[in-house]
Amino acid sequence: MENTTAEKFTAKELVTDQEVRWCPGCGDYSILKQAQTVIPELGIARENIVFISGIGCSSRFPYYMETFGMHSIHGRATAIASGLKATRPELSIWLVTGDGDGLSIGGNHTIHLLRRNFNLNVLLFNNEIYGLTKGQYSPTSEEGKVTKSTPMGSVDHPFNPIALCLGADATFVARSMDRDPKHLQAILKRANDHKGASFVEIYQNCNVFNDGAFEVFTEKSSKKKETLFMESGKPLVFGDNNELGIKLDGFTPVVVNLTEGASENDLWIHDDRDRVKAGILARFFDNPRAMSEHHLPRPFGVFYVEDRPVYEEKMIAQLESMTAKRGAGDLDALLRGRETWTIS
Amino acid sequence: MAESHEIPIFALQLRALFIMAQQQEVIDNVIIKFAGDSGDGMQLTGTQFTNTAAMLGNDLSTFPDFPAEIRAPQGTLAGVSGFQLHFGSVEIFTPGDFCDVLVAMNAAALKANLRNIRKGGTIIVNIDGFDAKNLRLAGYGDVNPLENGSVDNFNVVKMDVTKMTRAALDGSGLGVKEIDRAKNMFVLGYLYWMYNRSMDHTIKFIQEKFDKKPDIRDANLKVLSAGYNFGETREEATSRFSIGPAKIAPGTYRNMMGNQAVAIGLIAAAQKAGLQLFYGTYPITPASDILHELSRHKNFNVKTFQAEDEIAGICSAIGAAFGGALAVTGSSGPGIALKTEAMGLALMLELPLVIVNVQRGGPSTGLPTKTEQSDLLQAVYGRNGESPIPVIAAATPSDCFYMAYEACRLAIDFMTPVMLLTDGYIANGAEPWMFPKAADLPEIKVNFAKYVEGEKFLPYKRNEKLSRPWAIPGTKGLEHRIGGIEKQHETGNISYEAANHEFMVAMREDKVEKIADYIPEIKPEVGTDKGKLLVLGWGSTYGAIKSAVLQAREKGIDVTFAHIRYIRPFPKNLGEFLKNYDQVLIPEMNRGQLIKMIRDKYLIPAIALNKVQGLPFSAEEILSRIESLSK
Ligand code: SF4
Numbered sequence: 016m017e018n019t020t021a022e023k024f025t026a027k028e029l030v031t032d033q034e035v036r037w038c039p040g041c042g043d044y045s046i047l048k049q050a051q052t053v054i055p056e057l058g059i060a061r062e063n064i065v066f067i068s069g070i071g072c073s074s075r076f077p078y079y080m081e082t083f084g085m086h087s088i089h090g091r092a093t094a095i096a097s098g099l100k101a102t103r104p105e106l107s108i109w110l111v112t113g114d115g116d117g118l119s120i121g122g123n124h125t126i127h128l129l130r131r132n133f134n135l136n137v138l139l140f141n142n143e144i145y146g147l148t149k150g151q152y153s154p155t156s157e158e159g160k161v162t163k164s165t166p167m168g169s170v171d172h173p174f175n176p177i178a179l180c181l182g183a184d185a186t187f188v189a190r191s192m193d194r195d196p197k198h199l200q201a202i203l204k205r206a207n208d209h210k211g212a213s214f215v216e217i218y219q220n221c222n223v224f225n226d227g228a229f230e231v232f233t234e235k236s237s238k239k240k241e242t243l244f245m246e247s248g249k250p251l252v253f254g255d256n257n258e259l260g261i262k263l264d265g266f267t268p269v270v271v272n273l274t275e276g277a278s279e280n281d282l283w284i285h286d287d288r289d290r291v292k293a294g295i296l297a298r299f300f301d302n303p304r305a306m307s308e309h310h311l312p313r314p315f316g317v318f319y320v321e322d323r324p325v326y327e328e329k330m331i332a333q334l335e336s337m338t339a340k341r342g343a344g345d346l347d348a349l350l351r352g353r354e355t356w357t358i359s
Numbered sequence: 360m361a362e363s364h365e366i367p368i369f370a371l372q373l374r375a376l377f378i379m380a381q382q383q384e385v386i387d388n389v390i391i392k393f394a395g396d397s398g399d400g401m402q403l404t405g406t407q408f409t410n411t412a413a414m415l416g417n418d419l420s421t422f423p424d425f426p427a428e429i430r431a432p433q434g435t436l437a438g439v440s441g442f443q444l445h446f447g448s449v450e451i452f453t454p455g456d457f458c459d460v461l462v463a464m465n466a467a468a469l470k471a472n473l474r475n476i477r478k479g480g481t482i483i484v485n486i487d488g489f490d491a492k493n494l495r496l497a498g499y500g501d502v503n504p505l506e507n508g509s510v511d512n513f514n515v516v517k518m519d520v521t522k523m524t525r526a527a528l529d530g531s532g533l534g535v536k537e538i539d540r541a542k543n544m545f546v547l548g549y550l551y552w553m554y555n556r557s558m559d560h561t562i563k564f565i566q567e568k569f570d571k572k573p574d575i576r577d578a579n580l581k582v583l584s585a586g587y588n589f590g591e592t593r594e595e596a597t598s599r600f601s602i603g604p605a606k607i608a609p610g611t612y613r614n615m616m617g618n619q620a621v622a623i624g625l626i627a628a629a630q631k632a633g634l635q636l637f638y639g640t641y642p643i644t645p646a647s648d649i650l651h652e653l654s655r656h657k658n659f660n661v662k663t664f665q666a667e668d669e670i671a672g673i674c675s676a677i678g679a680a681f682g683g684a685l686a687v688t689g690s691s692g693p694g695i696a697l698k699t700e701a702m703g704l705a706l707m708l709e710l711p712l713v714i715v716n717v718q719r720g721g722p723s724t725g726l727p728t729k730t731e732q733s734d735l736l737q738a739v740y741g742r743n744g745e746s747p748i749p750v751i752a753a754a755t756p757s758d759c760f761y762m763a764y765e766a767c768r769l770a771i772d773f774m775t776p777v778m779l780l781t782d783g784y785i786a787n788g789a790e791p792w793m794f795p796k797a798a799d800l801p802e803i804k805v806n807f808a809k810y811v812e813g814e815k816f817l818p819y820k821r822n823e824k825l826s827r828p829w830a831i832p833g834t835k836g837l838e839h840r841i842g843g844i845e846k847q848h849e850t851g852n853i854s855y856e857a858a859n860h861e862f863m864v865a866m867r868e869d870k871v872e873k874i875a876d877y878i879p880e881i882k883p884e885v886g887t888d889k890g891k892l893l894v895l896g897w898g899s900t901y902g903a904i905k906s907a908v909l910q911a912r913e914k915g916i917d918v919t920f921a922h923i924r925y926i927r928p929f930p931k932n933l934g935e936f937l938k939n940y941d942q943v944l945i946p947e948m949n950r951g952q953l954i955k956m957i958r959d960k961y962l963i964p965a966i967a968l969n970k971v972q973g974l975p976f977s978a979e980e981i982l983s984r985i986e987s988l989s990k
Binding site for chain 2: 033063065077078082084087093095097098099101103123227262264332334337338342343344346349352354355359
């Protein structure tokens with residue numbers, strides 16, 4: 016996919032002539048901006064880039080990227096991308112989906128895409144609401160959420176997208192947010208560098224129907240306390256002056272204060288190749304507003320990475336092995352089959 | 360009988376020649392059904408007999424009748440597996456209506472097929488399969504149908520196949536289980552004797568198949584001969600029959616099944632077009648064999664993708680089409696229902712895509728292993744919005760090859776999804792096929808769009824076929840976006856403009872209608888350009904209608920047969936053509952679907968003949984309607 020001889024292009028050249036149609040103030044603008052900033056730096060020829068989306072606010076994304084693109088049908092971008100990658104492995108494919116598109120109507124395709132491990136990138140914009148249909152709860156909305164379709168509050172238990180993807184044996188699982196451009200850019204780059212299906216959950220504010228859903232993670236006043244930025248090889252610390260850390264007590268994560276006697280040596284060192292610990296980190300998922308006793312900060316960054324052969328290469332290897340064994344297909348031999356008889 | 364297998368074969372053959380000269384009856388066609396428990400090897404027996412008939416120059420047609428349930432209990436009706444073969448020295452168009460000979464390995468096989476034997480036909484029974492237990496499992500209770508008069512109208516040949524197989528292999532050192540597995544060879548040997556066929560082909564087959572297991576090989580050969588010898592030495596007089604070669608067009612033939620023909624047709628089209636073939640699908644009866652066949656030919660640059668569901672099957676194919684592959688999805692009714700939204704997308708994207716529907720009995724799960732033609736209206740009309748998709752249908756097992764090829768040609772030429780209809784009857788049925796040479800297949804031209812310096816690329820600009828350019832990712836300068844939202848003429852940009860929408864709806868319809876200029880006109884298959892009665896068919900009713908019309912014409916009835924392969928659009932001359940006949944009869948395995956389209960479009964009072972039993976028409980059923988209309 017990396018193509019060093021690719022003709023360079025600028026972020027500006029990724030902007031299309033189509034008017035961007037998201038609501039003013041929507042988090043999608045920032046994500047678009049970061050993608051347009053990062054992609055020219057990846058060394059991929061522009062004609063080899065394809066954006067594919069389903070339906071939803073996020074799914075308008077391809078119209079604003081001057082690359083190849085397809086705005087498909089609800090939930091199916093994953094399946095479409097699978098077929099494209101299987102036949103055109105050299106393309107750089109970016110899937111844009113949302114919590115409704117990718118986890119509800121298209122949830123089945125998402126998990127299967129991840130387990131198969133096609134080498135492509137899935138950007139799931141999670142705004143915990145249905146925006147395009149004007150404000151119903153989504154599969155990531157918290158229990159009790161009052162929306163147009165749930166005037167008495169939702170009784171649905173929400174998905175934890177990171178845990179779901181780990182459960183589907185995804186080989187790259189990360190989380191970022193619209194309001195942290197630098198972090199988002201870095202994660203997009205890492206997702207692209209990973210060979211395999213890269214899943215990036217991006218917290219995205221829908222200022223019209225679910226404003227402030229991620230406020231505690233994005234606002235200056237609370238961000239440092241409520242977020243945990245993971246870096247492999249480094250201890251898990253957070254807090255205004257990184258004075259707080261995470262320690263593992265058996266399999267139980269506990270918050271310790273470095274200014275109150277805890278030692279940096281006791282802290283959990285993040286290892287993004289550790290599947291078991293990734294599973295524990297995925298469960299740092301309590302409601303920050305509930306103020307429970309076991310409250311943990313929300314992790315951002317790469318939870319887990321794994322090197323596993325990608326689907327399209329295994330598929331091609333089979334074609335090559337059969338061709339090596341039998342030779343390139345001879346159509347006349349195929350038409351003739353094994354057994355023939357002649358009538359004279 | 361005990362000594363029979365000790366007589367040298369050449370001596371028996373000499374004697375056979377002698378008997379033959381005295382007793383052989385020459386007939387021109389026969390229908391044999393092999394029926395038994397799933398474990399009795401009836402499919403193999405049928406296939407062997409079929410291949411021998413083919414080698415001897417007979418025309419033929421076959422149909423397997425698989426048990427409705429996987430691993431149904433032994434000896435029950437649900438576990439009966441059958442194989443029907445119709446062969447002759449005359450032209451054969453169908454696997455046949457009523458069998459002349461039924462081989463029943465057990466009571467359930469008799470019960471399942473008793474209704475389908477011609478009066479006076481022969482029933483060959485394995486009496487070992489009629490013991491108390493088998494009678495009970497077949498639902499006969501303690502009444503033996505062989506003794507209560509149920510089979511009085513037939514010529515019954517009783518043999519204890521199990522006992523004689525065991526006797527033949529006495530001292531072979533094989534276990535009882537292995538010995539019993541050779542039972543089908545005894546029956547096959549006997550039928551070879553009965554129809555005076557050479558066993559060479561099957562002997563060769565056994566030698567090759569059990570090359571590495573000499574004891575099994577010898578056992579099968581021995582039992583095969585024992586069956587043949589049993590015919591020779593049987594005391595009761597049984598007639599033997601002789602069926603000469605058919606007068607079929609000279610050439611080299613192979614046997615071809617419908618699903619296999621679809622698969623090979625797709626590969627041929629991809630090869631001729633110079634494209635990789637992508638098949639995205641989900642297993643479903645009776646379409647899965649297309650996937651199985653394609654997955655065996657990866658050295659033809661064939662990629663098969665068993666998706667997580669039907670929707671992913673078609674959507675992966677749409678992705679592949681966007682990337683420039685010859686993309687195909689296949690299914691049957693329930694799966695097609697799930698794919699319909701994505702079909703609408705493909706038609707909006709105007710990408711080439713072939714959708715194969717191997718129809719089965721519906722609605723819902725319906726009759727998965729049975730045949731029907733009841734998805735026609737779904738194919739033509741069954742999507743949201745004004746959504747024209749070309750629909751074509753295969754007539755016979757080998758015609759599936761040509762129609763699959765044609766579906767690919769139309770999809771690529773017109774940048775459109777195309778629906779190919781077959782059904783369980785022709786998908787599993789087989790017939791001899793004078794296969795073409797690759798070089799003789801029509802060209803399929805692919806012109807991927809290229810960037811023209813200084814020109815703005817218009818993804819929805821159309822050519823003389825109203826077809827848009829196929830601009831695939833990786834082509835510099837052609838970056839563009841497509842989607843399911845209505846698009847502006849030529850630019851392909853999103854457009855909600857009222858007049859543009861109406862224009863585009865009409866444009867997509869005109870494009871599909873335009874196909875009529877590029878497909879053959881309709882003409883009689885049998886009969887005359889004008890006449891009293893036209894029988895108009897589509898899909899797998901071809902064989903039954905053709906047989907019926909030929910028989911009717913022999914009786915002096917003025918009747919013509921024409922067959923529609925292109926359903927949307929219809930052949931250009933169809934309206935004029937229909938007016939040349941006083942009456943039009945349309946037989947269909949549904950409640951009348953093509954007839955609705957014909958009445959709607961041409962305003963003629965066509966007459967329906969419908970059958971919705973999960974079974975194909977018999978020629979007799981069509982013939983009797985022709986006769987009643989001609990009175
Ligand atoms: S509805 Fe919400 S998610 Fe959709 S564009 Fe508006 S702000 Fe963004």
